[in-house]
Amino acid sequence: MSNSRTGTTVRLTVAQAVITYLAKQYTVADGQRRRLIPATLGIFGHGNVAGLGQALDQLSDLMPFVQGRNEQSLVHLGSGYAKAMRRRATLAITASIGPGALNMVTGAALATVNRLPVLLLPGDTYASRRQGPVLQQLQHPIEADTTVNDAFRPVSRFFDRINRPEQLLTALPSAMRVLTDPVDTGAVVLSLPQDIQSHAFDFPAELFDERDWLIRRPPPDAEEINAVARMLTEARRPIIIAGGGVVYSDATEELEDLAATAGIPVLETMAGKGAVQQRGWWQIGGIGLEGTPANNDLVRAADFVLTVGSRLTDFATASQSLFENPDVRFAAINVNAHDANRLGATAVVGDAKRALGALAAVVRSAGVSSPPEWQETVRAATAEWAPMRAAALDPETLFDISSVPADNDVVPATDAILTQGQVIGLLQEHARPGDTIVAAAGGPPGDLQKVWDATEGRHCHLEFGFSCMGYEIPAGIGVRLADPDPDKRVVVFIGDGTFLMSPTELVTAALESLAVTVVIPENHGYQVIHRLQMGRHGREFGNEFRYRSGRLDLAGEKAAEHQPRLDGDYLDVDLVEVASGLGARAIRAKTADEVRTALEQTRQHQGPVVIVVPVIPHVDLPGAGAWWDVAPSEVSEDGTVQRLRGEYEAGLGKQLWLG
Template sequence: MSHEPTIRLTVAQAVVKFLSSQYSVLDDDRQRFIPAAAGIFGHGNVAGFSQAFSQYADEIPFIQGRNEQSLAHAGSALAKASGRRQTLAVTASIGPGAMNLVTAAALATVNRLPLLLLPGDTYATKRQGPVLQELENPQDADLTVNDAFRPVSAFFARITRPEQLVTALPKAFRVLANPAETGAVVLSLPQDIQSHAFDFPVSLFREREWSIRRTIPQPGDVDRAASVLASAKKPVIIAGGGVHYSEAREALAEFAESTGIPVAETFGGKGAALSDADWALGGIGLEGNPATNRLVAQADVIVSIGTRLTDFATGSQTMFKNPDVAFVAINIAELDTIKQGAVAVLSDAKLGIEALSRRLSAYSVPGDWTTEIASQKADWAARRNRALDPDTVFDRQAPENAELAIPDTDAVVTQGQLIGLLQEHAQAGDTLIAAAGGPPGDLLKVWDATDDRRCHLEFGFSCMGYEIPAGIGVRLADPQSTGRVTVFIGDGTFLMNPTEILTAAQENLDITYVISENHGFQVIRRLQMMKYGQQFGNDFRYRGDGDPAGLSGDYLHVDLGEIASGLGAETIRATSAEEIRTALNDTRTTHGPVAIIVPTVPLVDLPGSEVFWDVAPAEVAEQEWVGPLRTEYERGLEDQRWHV
């Protein structure tokens, strides 16, 4: 019988003590894997986890939040901003508290971001009979609402005995630290088990390092990829989030500089280009810029690096129009290496780029491709600059605006011009955050993230409500940074989930929220007009008299500033370009949260991407205007192509 020393702890105490001694290591850089915990207590975790987190408060700080989903989003943002080396542990009570974490779990898993969730669960002993918030299933007595986590988690374990932690905790951290498998890790903890005591082996709580390993490319794979590229006349690289997570931006720049292969960026890859070099194309796909998309349409070889190639990046499989196009993929996830029938290089992005660069040291793109790249970039640069110029007075009566029926508001700047002001204000070390609605697409299209003007876009799950808590996570990733963290959101997203502004105030975190007030879910309104032909249920309007079918009265009277102020933010309403400049400059060093509300002209968009998206108008409809939209959609389907 083993005589290993033991320590008597409750299950909750054992979990918290274990968390405080886990470290991630990448290339000898060692960091606390769980630098803090967060949560909201209810009857399902207050007796167990509140006691444990209180007992170990000196070892693992605890953040009190307003919404469980938001706290988990903060954990995902911390993971993204730290290169997947850190995350939060988030606890919630049983029932609604636990279920509030499910959306956040899906976001983390879809984006392959480590996130540790500790939801309470209903009693394991079951002697109490049905308990508050318990789901009773007549066919499955072991089923609880927490089983909803299973399809959206990278790892799930229900702890029904204390000793199960001895194996479950290391398994959980193996997944958190594995970049190819990581996502939401859920330890479901019945509320009675949290308080049960057990003699745990002392060795379970020793400091432990979890290596974030770099997958080494196989030489044969690199040779096959290099042979495809060696004869390429019009190659393009598509850079995804894996370029950031593997710290491959310098390697990518050297490869692009030496070969002349242009680099396009996905949402996750935004900022992959270190400088505005000749080869840096900017955003790709449905919300990318048209110059990039025209070049991609001509490409004879596509090299995707660290990206899942979702429909936004491929234009629902219509982007790659060259009949002879071939694909190469570098990725740590094998699933992503085989997409588009690619020559697969299973590899860490940095190591894969370096290996391919060595094999192609004598290669450079033909001169006519370089000329075409320069021509397309110059054309787009002029259009971009016009759209972002904040000092151009927006003319509601201009011919190009005649068909928009622009509502009469107090707005004098467009959302594009607001982005231009944010770009003008941005400095090295700043981070701009967006996730859903118009802002992330606009930023992918026009934001210059070079020279360390970071752009943190969550678009794998496109989750409204991520942005405000994400500011907390990004700030926690680098608390000593003097760079300003700015959250850029529309009024629709702001109204959906503003409450973590209070958490930012409580923690005295320096975050600026720039709110584009355009009176609705405007990006979906735009899509609705393209696919249905009329606005319905997207403008923020009162219901008018005799208006049973829709909301067509005046705009809602909402004081966004009062909401933000009431939650602890210093609040400014800025209308003109000069007022916006002053507000940004005056609050750059303000401690605590700041909200700048900017009225923006509704219905005015940046130049289109010229890319198809497979969203189908109704095949049969009573409204006569839907038929032509369906016909146009079916024409778009003609360009769809599977690459196998």
Template sequence: MTLRLTVAQALVRFLANQYSERDGVEQRFFPGCFGIFGHGNVAGVAQALLEAHSTGIDLPYHLARNEQGMVHAAVGYARMRNRLQAMACTASIGPGSTNMLTGAALATTNRIPVLLLPSDVFATRVASPVLQELEDPRTYDVSVNDPFRPLSRFFDRIWRPEQLPSALLGAMRVLTDPAETGAVTIALPQDVQAEAHDWPDELFAKRVWHIGRPVPEPAALARAVEIIRSAQRPLLVAGGGVHYSEATEALRHFAEATGIPVADTQAGKGALLWDHPQAVGGVGSTGSPVANALARDADVVIGVGTRYSDFTTASRTAFQAPDVRFVNLNVAAFDAAKHAGEMLVADARVGLEALTAALEGHSVADTGYAAHREEWNRVVDEAVHLGHGPLPAQTEVLGALNEEMHATDVVVQAAGSMPGDLQMLWRARDAKQYHVEYAYSCMGYEIAGALGIKMAAPDREVFALVGDGSYLMMAQELVTAVSEGIKLNLVIVQNHGFASIGSLSESLGSQRFGTAYRYRNPDTGLLDGGRLPVDLAANAESLGADVIRVRTIGEFRDAIARSRASERTTAIHIETDPLAPVPSSESWWDVPVSEVAQLESTRQARKSYEASKAAQRPLLGPLIGRNER
């Protein structure tokens, strides 16, 4: 039997019948589709979604306001659902589709599944060049969608209807593969979208994609256990893979059974709750001095579900023991092989359970980090109750929010100075409370990501933390939240520029150049005049949000309660001092400084840079047996 449908209609019908299953729990893989329609998809995918709704095919459509924003929302949704569900995103030809490129990069960098459906040029070329078509004089088969290729884990373009089934199956294979997932792109020429074809019934049958839990290879497990048993100063680094595999309990059992302290990455925060006696905080450039002190001395580092970004390794200066070895438990061999580690390629939960069983009876000696941990908690308490004035410090805002939020609430952040402050200071009381996108650290993710998170977890209160830089990058999805009746809590921290880059600029000898929102000064010719009269609260109100303006931390606490009690999207606006102090992570991040300069500030920064860079390690294996010179 066959059905005569357009390519777009067949696509929608297929997506509506895809399911995922893990541990016996089955759910629809695509709970909906974000989209913005234009001449590339209004007669194709748009018509198909409308027809699906009218004929009872369940693939809800959500109108977004920015194509990049809708991909961010899809990423927030999929991450909150531990990658067991994903959203599709459709856009019109040309700029509508290329606006999704940043979202594709973010999804793939973060290893989060999202299906992108960019519209494309005419396959027939009958009217070429069409509006918004890129003409490449070397070939006629390149379009503006080709940049999606390196940004996607799977890419295909449907030149003919017959190509659709294999492309869809290939897309689902990657979307549901924990080791390979990321952005998946199926480019849809606008004429092909509307072209009819006879499709086999089996294409639209319910299809369940089983997401397995790969077990560790016995010999690899034995090698990993031998290394861990030999360790005198082991440290476990928990990454996002712990969350995605729902391995938080397995991690806790492992830590308690072995006595090994647990540090975390930005994506792994909350894998072991902050008040657990073996939780030592974030590791790396914006981590805690406790974790970083343990990292410097560790002779074995057990990485679980981490990709070892430069922030996690402090640009390869975090691990300084000459004989340090790595045991890497990761579902992706690509990450398990990093730092010449012992590769334990397996699901994080299954792998941790196997390690715990194999290490039965083994426990490491207390290295005395409890006192250091207690001292660091005192420093955090001081930072979040600083009493800074006349404007409050950002650390006080974060501390008050942390204390006023419920354990099951979610804080969302992505860029600027806040991710660093959050990793150092935030005390996660639930595995899903902390949601910081820091693999791509994309300004503008916060509000759009919060929208997707709230859609994925409607019973949780979601607080999007956004500085003025990120707010001005992308606030449009506030309109989507309002139109959908999806309640968000927004905290706008007004600091009149790019506070994070301002501080970084100063440390690199660039004197905060070009990092503040100012009028151009006719006397200097620079943007160092008076502050711009930008009213972010008024802007949020114009987009449909209720707004609460506060000046003090006491007022801010009251506003959090009011926002929580409201059924409408609410923005809290507070101004902070971008120069207020922040505790040190006692770590480093490699940002090159000009090797030659006329500015004395830059020359001094270069000296500091060279001193720090001397501690970088290639991390190619232990230096056992090295001839000392």
């Protein structure tokens, strides 16, 4: 609020005040001013239609409304939009009370885990309580003020329940502060009881003045920069690990300058994919469980690790087992002090762009550069990986299906002739500068992390902090809303298992005529978990889409006896018909040329496109050569499980315990 005290008031309902206020909020970053929340998404029910629904109708010129199909998906859409906007703008999402509100909890957790701002406006049960139990009212026997919306508290960065209109005077600015704070951002929840939404109040007029929120760039401390520079001077085998903070801070140029100046190879986490846009010997790609084997060998040898804008979580570090050099030391640049101190790192707390620029200046002045022999080692490792990558992606290679491991079962026959890697090769061949490929759970994000060339503007939007199935399609819509340029293609790369879980936002894309291309490598199951299961259990169980070999009987005399298993033929599910029925232009493409044609002919289609490509199951890209802390059963009579347990226990000794 401004400092003026005019005494002028405006009589509005709580819902009208919320929407009016949101329409007046702006962010300012690097001299650019934009609306913080340019639209609201939602699904109406009795818990929000008379309050927020009326306000959004009345104020639709100020705040456009996008109708969705599933509340969880709409939060994912908001997260995808916020990520594409570099966290400088986001969307608001409203839902009715009860199940509508709770559907948003998973999306809130994803946003908070990934430090992505979204504003959630769930309806809540009556504040007056005069109505007694209504449809979605939770009656807690000893906590009378508890509602289902309290489930948001542990997965949100800010939560407030508005039980009186005047509470908005402090709640709304507090919510905006968190949404625009690069340290504390995540899901922000303003829980709005159904009756309070429609209550009127004389709000001070200055509450609705336009307000700018500066996206801060905290400067680093010079002593912290100098400490890291000294560590670099002493390092013989340094590496940089770039995370999502590099992308959000627009620090690509500064990172490239430091890498080129000091001769330091740069690896990327999933959130940091594309942090380096130039092609240079020091731009070497992914790290960790889905990194390249060459890159992980370099990490094992490194004696100095500089992390920028990353928390160095489980996947990136292979459960903290990658750092095998006994003399390895860590430093970290992060705007968040807690994240900067992980693994006992020497911390630089500050904005990535400013910190990298300052560090590059000190390094250049001191003439610091990595030893020539380390640079040659890096070049040799990447040269060794290049033909392996090319062979795995080459769509013209006829794959020998007889070489597919049968595990303990015969792989059912499919009509597939391409591998998932070859489909990625075709997408890479088709990608142009400005295009974005989106992936989240399952095999697609790991494969893209390993082999996708995200340089020169071929953006790669990976969500793996929460590994949330169902993020992909709504996030793709969010990316498209962030950049409607028809010459830039948005491709969602999504497994058939995830697609079947949540395809319905295709209807939203059709309703809004949004050009989003969904490519489904159809491999008949949750195959990445099948792969993990085979590596930790040795037998397939419950992960492939197969018919049960006989009728399941849970009610009769045979209920306690041996039951038939899910080990029949693959399910006959027509994904093209599913997609077509949801409003998409849907195509099945089997051969490389058919995929090329489908991609080319639909590039300018103004609406959702779904391309289903059957792929050969159980065919993976070359492994990362990394250990992972997923424990096989400690007690088993199966020799395979016993062997896998022994291999797992041998890997435990490589883990670091540095916090």
